[in-house]
Amino acid sequence: MKAGQQGRSLQSGSSLVSLYLAPKNQSERFAFIAEWYDPNASLLRRYELLYYPADGSVEMHDVKNRRTFLKRTKYEDLRLEDLFIGNKVNVFSRQLLLVDYGDQYTARQLGSRKEKTLALIKPDAISKAGEIIEMINKSGFTVTKLRMVMLSRKEAMDFHADHHSRPFYNELIQFITSGPVIAMEILRDDAICEWKRLLGPANSGQARSDAPGSIRALFGTDGIRNAAHGSDSFASAAREMELFFPSSGGCGPANTAKFTNCTCCIIKPHAISEGLLGKILIAIRDACFEISAIQMFNMDRVNVEEFYEVYKGVVPEYNEMVTEICSGSCVAIEIQQTNPTKTFREFCGPADPVQYFFKILDN
Template identity: 25%
Template sequence: MAKKRGEVALQEEIVDEDSWNALRMKQGLIVVDVYQEWCGPCSAVVGLFKRLKTEINDDLLHFAVVKADTVETFELYRGKCEPYFLFFGIRDPMVIARELKEAEIKQKREEEEEVEQELTLAVLKPDVVQSGVAEQIIRELEEKGIQILESQEHLFTTEEAEIFYENVKDQPYFQDLVGFMTSGPSKIIVCAIKGKQGIIDKLRGLIGTSIFEKDSEEMNETIRAKYGTGIIKNAIHASSSKEEATRELAFFYPGYEPPVITVKRTQSIGKGYEETVYGTGKHEIERTVAVLRPQAYELYKDEIVKQIKNAGFTITLEKVIQLTKEQVEEYYKEHMGQPYFGELTTLMSSGPCLALLLAREDAVAKWREMLGPASVSEAKSTVPGSLRAQFTMKSPTKMTSGKSEGINLIHGSANDHEVEKDISVFFPVEKTIAAIKPDAYANRDEIIERIESAGFHVAARKETTLTKDIARKLYENCSGQPFYNDLVNHMVRCYLLITFKYSGQTLFMVLTRSNAISGWRQLMGPTDPNKASDESSESIRAIYGRDILRNAVHGSSNKDEVQRIQNLLFTGIEATEENRKQIIRNL
């Protein structure tokens, strides 16, 4: 009996990483049946495996079944409808070494990209130029890893100084500053970090605060602390942001082209919606949510978005949303009872808002810093360069209390917990059904790569040759169109049997992402490939479509159609909160 049991246990059951690692240590060929928990292993091949094991009668042949749901190594195979058989066994040192080297080269290419180098401009002011200290400051900068790409002496005219320092023209010291900058030559230098980004923040850290202070030993080592004598005669000016650096470089070096450098990619935006939203778990890249309230969206959208990008943020998702007053009251319910609550809810529901999902290092803190204080009056008095101080109401009389300056026009997530809350409100996961038609089936891998690069997650897939009955149900919304019968015949391969050009296979997929339905239709492009080429040259139909019938892909047009086709072709697929983290791992 024991022997028979051993024969029955032909395939070793792998349920976790430990048992998989133990199996991998065995010598020989390992044949693995990867299965999903909901369907179990492929029993149809067990007889074949038994016969092979008996005929070969070799201890170097091993069979196993792996539950993809519980073994992280097989995460790429989760959610698949087809059986997968994987073969492990080659341990030739030369082959392994070559494959590792090729993988390393490929990974390096994928992790690197060529970008324009970040530059900044610094002005060594007349006091340090006249005293001969300017060259000493330049040497100190170079010792700290700052590369000087360009250098020139320049005597500001009054008009030039007023334009260059226009961002502080409202300050009481403005005229004194202009007078000082025109009193003698300054030294203008273009700075970078050799082969790296981040020069703006690094240089600002080295020069110190704009207000002359010596509060600590670290502060005493800054350039302004060592060589400056006051708020105006503070030795050096440096650009404070990418936007300011661009403007100031153009002021002195119009048409200057930054060097191109190779850097590590900070984030691959096309990894899929859930990774885009929740990140990869690495510390470097954070996500935060920005919401332009109705007046900000209507009046200032382009300028705000420009400043966001100049600050180093990537806008990974954006969505225009119209909230009802009830939805706003629910969203801000923790503020209920505050004197501004009614005004805030009225403002937020007065028109469409623009929600942005932003990504960069320290995104939450950086975005809060850019916004400034929640009170507009406080922002104007303490941080006049902040977004909430710059972009304010134009029609205060329309607000409920009339004190519109107290309500800012831009929202930002306050912490990681609020980021997740804002994502669930403004970017909920949606699903859609996509189909790669027989005429484009040969290009399915390229199309899927484009789908995933657009932020979609393929939650499930099914390859099939459609029957006429299923095809009619699939396209029942087109039943009144003159091309309906041709379309059905195309999908079931009637005329394909004559031309022998296509496989007849159709690949159906359940895709998940924020705004999945409209996003997929946008990625597909117009129904007619010729029109798609004119209006959306990068769309799938423009690239892979031939005519209005053979247009490569199909997509559901609304939620009802998604549900109808899902019931027809798939079961048990839901874009729920529970499978969010699962989706992340699959990406």
């Protein structure tokens, strides 16, 4: 390979053929295809994103124009564990969607065992959501999607279609529709198997005997009220995640936001990436606040600037505030209690009661 060819990419048909040298030792790098929506031009731009784990540097190339967009630059806010297909990452204030691997080496190294599966916290364990999410984080999972919903009877029947002939089917449907559930898409190597292991046996009594440290042993009651659910195969995971997180752009089951007597708490990207979501939920519950709705989301810079418009020109850290919110996944929580705005501010500092976030998510 000629020296001038190193660092270039060619478009061959619909596939991108990377011409970078094979990664070795300190020169190891991973390549991804990323998309970014340019609001000024109303265009979806595609880049090859290169990440060098040795020094945490990044490099970007414009796929269409076949030219360097960003020279190799150290960027400490991006981590190797953030790099997986379907994730949104922020690189110098640009929110990029990772849509494919850029070369076979990256696909082999990072994609060979990565799996997504559904983790569902059932109505009986909603009050223990913080502890369960803490266990999920400590077990090496990444929560990539999350929302609290209320299943209709039809949605519950679709979800439990495999159990239609079982004698406990009606009781199962009645239970799963008796209160809100928290659905999560979680990611890690061998996610389906590892999540089932963390759950423990389906019967909570058996779990306490055979797997005393499992979720069902700690928080379940019996074979139906067993705290949480996990998909048992690739096919089941795909079907169940489609119900809660439709790829077609639909809304899925209704969220549980009430929009009355409430305030809004936003858990920021740095707290999510540091694995603090579970601890924060526990602290909110222990302070006697009710979490009536919760959802993970990403916002682009335009929407964040609109949300923070009241602070523009008022606080000197306005730009930093905007950059932080659009730097990764956030979690919006609807908080309820008597005089929630005052009491929740006393609990954690200023927080604006904003319906805006949930309206965006429903649109």
